[in-house]
Amino acid sequence: MQLINPGMVQEMLDSLKNQDLYIHLEMTTGAYASHNDSSKFTASTFIHNGVVRYSQGSIAGFGPYRVGLKMEQGWVYSQGLTHFEETETDRLIMAGHDSDGKLVVALQLSRQPF
Numbered sequence: 001m002q003l004i005n006p007g008m009v010q011e012m013l014d015s016l017k018n019q020d021l022y023i024h025l026e027m028t029t030g031a032y033a034s035h036n037d038s039s040k041f042t043a044s045t046f047i048h049n050g051v052v053r054y055s056q057g058s059i060a061g062f063g064p065y066r067v068g069l070k071m072e073q074g075w076v077y078s079q080g081l082t083h084f085e086e087t088e089t090d091r092l093i094m095a096g097h098d099s100d101g102k103l104v105v106a107l108q109l110s111r112q113p114f
Contacts, residue, residue, distance in 0.1 A: 001083035001084060001085055001093075001095060002083060002084065002085075002086050003063070003082065003083060004059075004063065004065050004081060004082060004083060004084050004094065005084070005086065006059050006065065008084070008086060009059045009065075009067070009084055009092070009094065010057075010058065010059050012092045013057030013058065013059065013067070013069075013092065014057065016057070016092060016109055016111075017054055017055060017056065017057055018053065018054075018055060019053060019111070020051050020052075020053050020111075021051065021052055021053065021054075021109045021110060021111060022049050022050070022051060022109070022110045022111070022112065022113050022114060023047060023049075023050050023051070023052045023076070023107075023108065023109055024047070024048050024049065024106065024107070024108040024110075024114050025045065025046070025047045025050075025076065025078060025106065025107050025108075026044070026045060026046045026047070026048075026105065026106045027043075027044060027045045027046075027078075027080075027104065027105045027106075028043070028044040028045075028103070028104065028105075029041065029042060029043045029044070029104075048114060049113045049114055052069065052071060052076060052109075053071060053072070054069035054070055054071050054076070055070055055071070055072070056068075056069075056070040057069045057070070059081075061079075063082065064079070064080045064081055064082050064096055065079075065081045065082070066078065066079040066080075066081065067081060067094065067107055078094075078105055078107040079096075079105070080096035080104055080105045081094045081095065081096045081105060081107060082095065082096045082097050083095050083096070083097060090110065090111060090112070091108065091109060091110035091111065091112070092107075092108065092109045092110075093106075093108045094106065094107045094108065095107075
C-alpha cells in the first residue's frame with residue numbers, strides 16, 4: 001500500500017459511482033487491547049460485502065483523509081485513512097494505520113464480493 005494520493009482516489013470514487021458496489025468497512029481502537037491493559041477502551045465496527053450505491057463520493061483532508069459516500073438514503077463516512085492500493089483498477093482499497101503501523105480503519109469498494 002502507498003500513502004493516499006487524493007487525486008487518484010477521487011478519480012476512482014468518480015468511476016465507481018452510480019452502481020451497486022460491495023463494501024468492506026471496519027474500524028477498531030484495538031479490539032484486543034484490553035487483553036494487555038484492562039483500562040483500554042475497546043471499540044470496533046465491521047461490515048463485509050454489504051451493497052451500496054452512491055451518487056457522490058469525495059475525499060477530503062490533508063492526511064489522514066476522510067471519504068464520504070452520498071447515498072439516496074444517507075451517507076457512509078470514514079475518517080483516518082492514510083494508505084491505498086494504487087495497483088487496483090477495479091476496486092478501491094483504502095486503510096488507515098496508526099503511528100505503530102497497526103490497522104485502525106479500512107474502507108474498500110468493489111464491483112465483485114470480497
